[in-house]
Amino acid sequence: MITFQEAYQKVMTFKQDYGSEKVDLLQAVGRVLVDNIKADRDFPPFDRATKDGIAINYTAVKNGIKKFKIEAIVAAGSPKINLGQEHNCVEIMTGAVVPENADTVIMYEHITINNGYAVLNSEPKKGQDIHLQGSDEQKGTIVVKKDSLITASEIGVLAAVGKARVLVKKLPKITIISTGNELVDVHQSPLPHQIRKSNIHSLYAALAQEQIVPSQLHINDKKEEIKNEIKKALFDNDVLLLSGGVSKGKFDYIPDVLEELGVEKIFHRVLQRPGKPFWFGIQKETCTVIFSFPGNPVSTFANYHLYFRDWLKSSLNLPISKINVILAEAILATGTLTLFLRVKIKSENGQLIAHLIRENGSGDLTSLAQSDGFIRLDPKEVSYNVGEIVPFSPTRRIV
Numbered sequence: 001m002i003t004f005q006e007a008y009q010k011v012m013t014f015k016q017d018y019g020s021e022k023v024d025l026l027q028a029v030g031r032v033l034v035d036n037i038k039a040d041r042d043f044p045p046f047d048r049a050t051k052d053g054i055a056i057n058y059t060a061v062k063n064g065i066k067k068f069k070i071e072a073i074v075a076a077g078s079p080k081i082n083l084g085q086e087h088n089c090v091e092i093m094t095g096a097v098v099p100e101n102a103d104t105v106i107m108y109e110h111i112t113i114n115n116g117y118a119v120l121n122s123e124p125k126k127g128q129d130i131h132l133q134g135s136d137e138q139k140g141t142i143v144v145k146k147d148s149l150i151t152a153s154e155i156g157v158l159a160a161v162g163k164a165r166v167l168v169k170k171l172p173k174i175t176i177i178s179t180g181n182e183l184v185d186v187h188q189s190p191l192p193h194q195i196r197k198s199n200i201h202s203l204y205a206a207l208a209q210e211q212i213v214p215s216q217l218h219i220n221d222k223k224e225e226i227k228n229e230i231k232k233a234l235f236d237n238d239v240l241l242l243s244g245g246v247s248k249g250k251f252d253y254i255p256d257v258l259e260e261l262g263v264e265k266i267f268h269r270v271l272q273r274p275g276k277p278f279w280f281g282i283q284k285e286t287c288t289v290i291f292s293f294p295g296n297p298v299s300t301f302a303n304y305h306l307y308f309r310d311w312l313k314s315s316l317n318l319p320i321s322k323i324n325v326i327l328a329e330a331i332l333a334t335g336t337l338t339l340f341l342r343v344k345i346k347s348e349n350g351q352l353i354a355h356l357i358r359e360n361g362s363g364d365l366t367s368l369a370q371s372d373g374f375i376r377l378d379p380k381e382v383s384y385n386v387g388e389i390v391p392f393s394p395t396r397r398i399v
Contacts, residue, residue: 042134174236244295
């Protein structure tokens with residue numbers, strides 16, 4: 001058995017590159033940008049008014065003029081016009097192009113309009129309320145960097161530079177596989193000795209948050225059936241996420257089947273709780289990466305977030321965030337196992353405080369709905385104290 005740190009590093013050495021593809025702009029949310037995006041014009045592309053009011057030439061103010069004849073009205077989207085006389089003005093709307101020969105905008109709240117004239121009620125500052133051309137970014141500058149995760153903010157920029165189609169990194173093709181004769185579909189009424197499938201749906205939902213739509217496969221505890229189905233899956237997928245069948249039970253066939261199929265075992269069994277029986281390997285011929293998690297719900301859920309999620313981020317060249325939290329209570333973690341404990345996070349005085357969730361082992365599925373993630377406690381001889389800082393792996397947004 002290896003330590004959690006050793007297992008984590010081994011998983012991360014097998015990150016993959018699945019190439020790139022072009023997708024429609026609105027399908028790019030949550031994807032990773034391949035190339036730098038440059039401005040195809042100045043941002044903003046013209047001097048634009050930031051208030052509704054009038055546009056003037058400030059020289060008139062310096063010459064003591066406070067009453068301006070209105071020459072025209074300029075709406076957003078109208079072509080640029082010329083301010084004919086320096087002692088005149090034009091009415092202008094927010095977003096409109098500032099006229100030639102005008103350099104200052106004064107909002108309606110600071111003027112009085114009567115009989116075609118605008119009278120100043122206060123002294124303006126030269127250049128006020130104008131968003132100057134190129135003041136945000138100039139043509140040719142990088143406005144979104146490659147390897148950026150595309151969010152709603154990036155979508156707006158991509159739209160502004162005309163990217164109707166966006167080159168993004170391909171996501172791995174994944175199949176989730178559950179095993180076990182005791183599992184029945186969600187819509188079924190289980191017999192006393194059966195339970196409904198849950199892990200396969202938890203994994204599906206977790207992958208959906210990464211913009212991945214996986215295939216799903218359930219296999220009964222029959223070795224030849226398992227072997228035949230996994231053999232096909234190995235050649236059809238980039239990643240297999242398995243749940244169940246990796247412990248020491250007589251019907252836990254997964255490790256033997258993977259070996260018979262020529263999958264290279266990188267490790268099996270980790271000094272951690274939950275998820276000790278975790279199996280990880282790669283099919284060198286197809287480069288298919290296999291994450292085979294223990295079947296207990298918390299074990300599957302924890303290992304997905306501890307290993308697979310960081311592996312995926314690394315494969316996509318995304319940064320892996322490190323979050324630390326403060327313990328709200330003392331915890332003993334002696335022995336040889338790294339413990340991953342379910343916690344609820346509360347923000348107190350600007351700090352993230354971890355409160356243990358009452359749970360009943362790795363089969364306690366309902367405790368996952370009450371927790372925000374897992375704290376990591378590496379084994380040590382003395383107790384972890386109240387106020388001690390420990391690593392935290394979120395399973396939901398906490399801020």
